[in-house]
Amino acid sequence: MIHNETLHTPQPGPPAETGRTNIVTVVTQPFTDQRPGTSGLRKKVAVFAQPRYLENFVQSVFDALPGWRGATLVLGGDGRYGNELALQVILKMAAANGIGRALVGRAGLLSTPAASCVIRRRDAAGGIILSASHNPGGPDGDFGIKVNLANGGPAPEKVTQAIYETSRTIRAYRALDAPDVPLDRLGQSRLGDMVVEVIDPVADYAALMERLFDFEAIRALLTSGRFRMRFDAMHAVTGPYAHELLERCLGAPAGTVLRGEPRTDFGGEPPDPNLAHAQALVAEMFGPDAPDFGAACDGDGDRNMILGRRFFVTPSDSLAVLAANAALVPGYRGRLVGVARSMPTSRALDRVAARLGIPCYETPTGWKYFGNLLDAGRITLCGEESFGTGSDHAREKDGLWAVLYWLNLLAARRASVEDVVRAHWRSYGRDFYTRHDYEGLNPVTAECLMKRLRRRLPHLSGQVFGAQRVRLADEFSYTDPVDGSVSPGQGPRIEFEDGARLVLRLSGTGTRGATLRVYLERFEPDPARQGEDVSIAVAALAQAAEAIAGMRARLGRKRPSVVT
Ligand code: G1P
Ligand code: ZN
Numbered sequence: 306m307i308h309n310e311t312l313h314t315p316q317p318g319p320p321a322e323t324g325r326t327n328i329v330t331v332v333t334q335p336f337t338d339q340r341p342g343t344s345g346l347r348k349k350v351a352v353f354a355q356p357r358y359l360e361n362f363v364q365s366v367f368d369a370l371p372g373w374r375g376a377t378l379v380l381g382g383d384g385r386y387g388n389e390l391a392l393q394v395i396l397k398m399a400a401a402n403g404i405g406r407a408l409v410g411r412a413g414l415l416s417t418p419a420a421s422c423v424i425r426r427r428d429a430a431g432g433i434i435l436s437a438s439h440n441p442g443g444p445d446g447d448f449g450i451k452v453n454l455a456n457g458g459p460a461p462e463k464v465t466q467a468i469y470e471t472s473r474t475i476r477a478y479r480a481l482d483a484p485d486v487p488l489d490r491l492g493q494s495r496l497g498d499m500v501v502e503v504i505d506p507v508a509d510y511a512a513l514m515e516r517l518f519d520f521e522a523i524r525a526l527l528t529s530g531r532f533r534m535r536f537d538a539m540h541a542v543t544g545p546y547a548h549e550l551l552e553r554c555l556g557a558p559a560g561t562v563l564r565g566e567p568r569t570d571f572g573g574e575p576p577d578p579n580l581a582h583a584q585a586l587v588a589e590m591f592g593p594d595a596p597d598f599g600a601a602c603d604g605d606g607d608r609n610m611i612l613g614r615r616f617f618v619t620p621s622d623s624l625a626v627l628a629a630n631a632a633l634v635p636g637y638r639g640r641l642v643g644v645a646r647s648m649p650t651s652r653a654l655d656r657v658a659a660r661l662g663i664p665c666y667e668t669p670t671g672w673k674y675f676g677n678l679l680d681a682g683r684i685t686l687c688g689e690e691s692f693g694t695g696s697d698h699a700r701e702k703d704g705l706w707a708v709l710y711w712l713n714l715l716a717a718r719r720a721s722v723e724d725v726v727r728a729h730w731r732s733y734g735r736d737f738y739t740r741h742d743y744e745g746l747n748p749v750t751a752e753c754l755m756k757r758l759r760r761r762l763p764h765l766s767g768q769v770f771g772a773q774r775v776r777l778a779d780e781f782s783y784t785d786p787v788d789g790s791v792s793p794g795q796g797p798r799i800e801f802e803d804g805a806r807l808v809l810r811l812s813g814t815g816t817r818g819a820t821l822r823v824y825l826e827r828f829e830p831d832p833a834r835q836g837e838d839v840s841i842a843v844a845a846l847a848q849a850a851e852a853i854a855g856m857r858a859r860l861g862r863k864r865p866s867v868v869t
Contacts, residue, residue: 327482327497328401333357339365339472341465343671343813345451347437350387353448357478363395363433364478365471366452367402369464372430374403379424379453381415381506382435383542383576383605384567385442389413391435391450393485400499401479407499410506413488414567416542416606418695418703419510421457425699426509430455436542436605438814439577443570458676458700462792507549514550517636517698518709522716528556532715536708537563537586537601540572546606546705555712576604578692578704579869580617583610591615598715598722602704607672608692609704611711613722619738619839621651621826624688626729627710628657633717634710636698637685645678645687647671648781648795649808649824651736654688660733669783669795670810672702677787690740690824727835734830737842741865742812743821743856751811751819754859758797758809761853765799770849773801781808799853804828805843807850821860823850840868 336355339346339362346362353359367373378399382388392413399407408427409415415423417434424432437449452460452468460468481497493502526532536551538544544565551557563586564572575582578601590599590612599612611618618626628644631637645666646654658665666684668674672693678684679697688694693702694710711722718725743751765778781795796810805827812820825843829835856862 328479329482330477330479331357331360332477333361333475335473335475336361337473340469341452344438344459345434345436345449347440347447347449347814350444350446350448353387353391359391359394359450360398360478360480361472361475362450362468363398364402365468365475366433367398368471368475369467370431370452375405376430377406377408377427378404379408379415379420379427379429379432381410381420381432382413383416383438384412384414384569385435385437385448385571385604386444386446386569387448388435388569389488391448392488394480395433396486396496396501397481397483398479400481400483400497404499407496407501408504409486409488409501411488411491411503414506414542414545416506416510416546416705417451418607418699418701418706419506419546421453421699421701422510422513423504424453424455425457426513431460434605438605439575439603439608440814441571441575442604443573446570453700456676456680456700458679459671459673461673461676463790507546510546511550511554513698514706514709515554517634517706518713519635519716520555523709523712524555526712526716527551532598533596534561534598534600534712535563535586535589535596536561537578537583537599538565539574539576539578539583539601539603540564540566540568541576541602541604541606542567543602543606543705547602550705550709571604578603578608578610580610581867587612598712600708600711602708603692606704607695607702609694609707610692611707611722613726616723616726618722618726619651620688620692620694621646621653621690621736621738622726622729623707623711624650624686624694625653625657625733626725627694627707627714628654628661628686629729629733630714630718630725631686634713637696641685642682643678643684645675645684647674647689648783648798649740649810649822650688650690651738651826652806652828653733653736656733666786667783669781669792671813674783674785674792676700677785681787683787690738730835731832734828735835736826736828737837737839738824738826739839739843740869741823741825741847741850742867742869743823743860743862744815744866745817746819746821746860748819750860751821754821754854754856755797755809755811757859758854762797765853770852771845773803773805773845773849776800776802801849805846807846807853809850809854821856823854823856823865825850
């Protein structure tokens, strides 16, 4: 895809059949590695650049979703290297596969949550989002393709499985032989029988945000002269959204948005909103004369990091704080029916749900598992420890939404970020939380570690590590309460008698080797002990993780590659 010639000179060999004059059917052979992971098909650009690689996958999507014929599709991406070229390929294939109408974000841009909102608002049958999320961009970086359905959410496993099965037997793909569609101007054009409408990527989304949040209160806060904020768009897709919403609509001064210009290589940094990659923002927020509020979003705009002045809000805590303060936010006041978190996310949310008297569901890692609960009206807010929070306004996690929610609650509470979080801990207790990632592992070695751990699980209960005794050790298996589908093998979890917990799982989004994630959490109800440094608070737990899973011995790693 990323090479123009694969588009205009279909390879290999001559067309197998030619239907309508300008639809070409191109013979192809399957690739064996097109199984979508936690969040779509994500690979190195070099993998996607192989002739027919993108085309095979896209044809598999159209073949697996016959209901898309004649319907409206939403298309866009995070603007990374390959975004526009891939969109042109997809548009021509969509036209040849009978799609009725394609709504494309101007310049090929649409954040993941905005795509979800547009699908819902415009009654589309689904969408294709081009993104590898927070992974690096550029020619040596990653590329990805995600498929969403009519509810605006990621395709569930049975659909991604069907796409994968199709990709294993694919024999041909169809594309229209036509010139590229100009994507820089709003308006309609035709591609064969398909209508292409280039839409403003921000408008629908901004209108929805205005309905959910108290824009007047936020505007008053941002223009008061007493409150300063910074938003780091990381040269990724949220730049245009943040300029429009924060600076233009809500009156924050120019310069509030940092790195607001989308770039195909995200300026050379991974667009990953964490303490390691949002360095300039972090330096400012932890420096002298720090602003009151800092935030960043990832490549495709679904993740968020929230910072106060010299204060980092752990994503699990952020989710709990949002739930606990719903009464302050117009779109959520009095309407929290239930909440959900991914299994490795800390249990801070459960404590809020218990007090509110609403259910809290525990789902496997990955946003797609929230879809059924949201569609069935069982939950209103949900989130993951991996910097993801969202609600029933969309079917994707939503970075800027979380930023606006925080601004709304800060405006209502007239307190600092740190004060809000510390008051939350005093009231509910603190869940110390940290995640250790071991990246770039040999996949076989990583699998071996997990296999050995799984074998040990049934024997762990009652064993003592340091001062902690294991209360329960099992592997998380999820039964979806809405459709009864079962997702086994979602990661071993080890709970200790003092309420601390360890979770281990292999990443499903990496593109280089395997990544082991070790999640550590410990509950501290005593306010006098809540000020401890996280790494100290979980040190004994980290030792227990080492004793149980043996990262040093089995992976040859003395320490994790990333700690968040
Ligand atoms: C990671 C996160 C997960 C998130 C996903 C997509 O998946 O852990 O919470 O939903 O990215 O953003 P993983 O690599 O762990 O499979
Ligand atoms: Zn993302």
